[in-house]
Amino acid sequence: MTATQTSSRPDSPFPGPPPGGPFEAPPGFTTTTGPAADVLVPEAYARWDPGQRRGYLARRLVNAAEGGTLLYAYDCVRTARERDGVRDPWETAATMIGASMSMSRHGATRLISTAVELIDRLPRTAALLLNGWIGLLAAHTIAEETALVADEMMPEIDRRICEGLAPTRRRTHPPRLGPLRKMLTKTINKYDPVGADARAEQARRGVDVEMVPLGNDRGMISATLKAEDAIEIFQRLEGLVRSAYPDDPRTAGQLRAAGLLAMSRGWTCLPDPDGEHPADPAAQDAARRVVIHAYDDGSADNRGLSLYGYGPITRHTADQLDRSARRRLDELAQLADPHSDSAGRYRPSEALARFCRGRDGTCVFPGCQTLAEHADLDHIIPFDHDDPARGGHTTSDDLGCLCRTHHRLKTDGVWAYYRDVDGSYVWLHGPNHPEPDRGTRVITGPTGSLAHLSAPRHPDSSRRQMAAAESRRTGGQGAAEGRSRRPHLTDRRRADRRLRRERAEQRLADRSRQVTPVMPDDEPPF
Known part of the structure; x- marks a missing residue:
């Protein structure tokens, strides 16, 4: 290896004052100096021109900084494991990462998985990341591709991966993701074919369909399917x-989109450009059987309409939807009334649930992006089933949207929170946090279409919630201390690796036992 190490201190990628003059921190912020990093550069680096060195060093420093996030994630898991033998350290660590890095639960869990995989099972490859040679995306790819390799084979796999990645005289940049995946596939196929088969079987089970909101009143349906299923669906669309009629003005892409809509409604023909059945105007209502909910903030001319699960839309689309819309008005004062009959019931009404989800938008834990419609409605002060008048009320002031994971960790006393008088959510460490600090405050805000209505109608509810959170009353810490240890994600991953490898070995054994039939000499072989 001909690469050498250089320090980022004497050769900053951005020398001199920042563009536009000195940076002035906004109110509530200050500046601090971050840690420098030593990174790998080739020997030829000293002969490059200043601009090339500057860009190359900037990329290496970004990679090294991403390696620092990997170390931080690993430390969070280790701290949670050492200080809590009941809760899953991965889940607890994911909340610590989400709060500090404003990262989604999925992103934090993926970072933890890569950190544990590389540091525990691929230390040579981890060193390449920490020294800035590869980036975090490459590290994710390596960790996921080797997840089902047996532990005893990992040292050799690690060495081979490093040989394929290491800088040389001719390789002054790491390989891109495409060549990297090919190299990983060849390496694992050669040294652990069982693990390669298990990974392929796992990947084929990783199917999903997602809806991603886009701009200009559009949404993208993203589907990850088995190859044969994807081909079947696409061929049906092409049919x-x-x-379509020869004079249909729509493009091929628009016709495919219309075909997907027809398939979802069970039609055997394309809808017309307005989305209607060409022969049966009532077919859409009969086939759809789906209610699309929207929120109206009261703006004139349909300018404040937001689709539930999508977001704000333009007046053009709102006018089209308004033709068949039915409006429902609910008084916010009634939804927030702690003395109403519904406030003493545990389950919220449909109107209350719709308002809270439309207000919060997502799970209100820092960084979490789980949509509110997929989240639980949590009583910020726990509901008292024995005496509802004494516990938290079922009102808009006392409910917050939490995904199931963050709901459970709040109930377990790892975190506590309250709604401030301005409608923001303030998170603080609970009694069972691995690193409890009573001074910690992490603030998040609602992001839904009705976020402008988030301030509690009764400010005293905010004061009660704050007192409960600061006195560490989250509602479940007593029960959590007495229950047995749940299976941790590390154990589940290890068991899953063993099970999938056993299945792959069984498939290989079954194939080896298959006997090819011998055809009689007087018959053709087909």
């Missing part, structure tokens, strides 16, 4: 596209 519908070919059924």
Whole structure:
């Protein structure tokens, strides 16, 4: 290896004062100096021109900084494991990462998985990341591709991966993701074919369909399917596209989108450009059987309409939807009334649930992006089933949207929170946090279409919630201390690796036992 180490201190990628003059920190912020890093550069680096060195060093420093996040994630898991033998350290660590880095639960869990995989099982590869040679995306790829390799084979796999990645005289940059995946596939196929088969079987089970909101009143349906299923669906779409009239003004892409809509409604023909069945105007209502909810903030001319699960839309689309819309008005004062009959019931009404989800938008834990419609409605002060008048009320002031993971960790006393008088959520360490600090305050705000209505109608509810959170009353810490240890994600991953490898070995054994039939000499072989 001909690369050498250089320090970022004497050769900053951004020398001199920042563009536009000295930076002035906004109110509530200050500046601090971050840690420098030593990174790998080739020997030829000293002969490059200043601009090339500057860009190259900037990339290496970004990679080294991403390696620092890996170490931080690993430390969070280790701290949670050492100080809590009941709760899953991965879940607890994910909340610590989400609060400090404003990262989603999925992103934090993926970072933890990569950190544990590389540091525990691929230390050579981890060193390449920490020294800035590869980036975090490459580290994620390596960790996921080797997840089902047996532990006893990992040292050799680690060495081979490093040989394929290491800088040389001719390789002054790490390989891109495409060549990296090919190299990983060849390496694992050669040294652990069982692990490669298990990974392929796992990947084929990783199917999903997602809806991603786009701009200009559009949404993207993203589907990850088995290859044969994807081909089947696409061929059905192409068949519908070919059924269009020759003078249809729509493009091929628009016809495919219309075909997907027809398939979802069970039609055997394309809808017309307005989305209607060409022969049966009532077919859409009969086939859809789906209610699309929207929020109206009261703006004139349909300018404040937001689709539930999508977000704000333009007046053009709002006018089209308004033709068949039915409006429902609910008084916010009634939804927030702690003396109403519904306030003493545990389950919120549909109107209350819709308002809270439309207000919060997502899970209100820092960094979490779980949509509110997929989250629980949590009583910030726990509901008292024995005496509802004494516990938290079922009102808009006392409910917050939490995904199931963060709901459980709040109940377990790892975190506590309250709604401030301005409608923001303030998170602090609970009694069972691995690193409890009574001074910690992490603030998040609602992001839903009705966020402008988030301030509690009764400010005293905010004061009660704050007192409960600061006195560490989250509602479940007593029960949590007495229950047995749940299976940790590390144990589940190890068991899953063993099970998938056993299945792959069984498939290989079954194939080896298959006997190819011998055809009689007087019959053709087909």
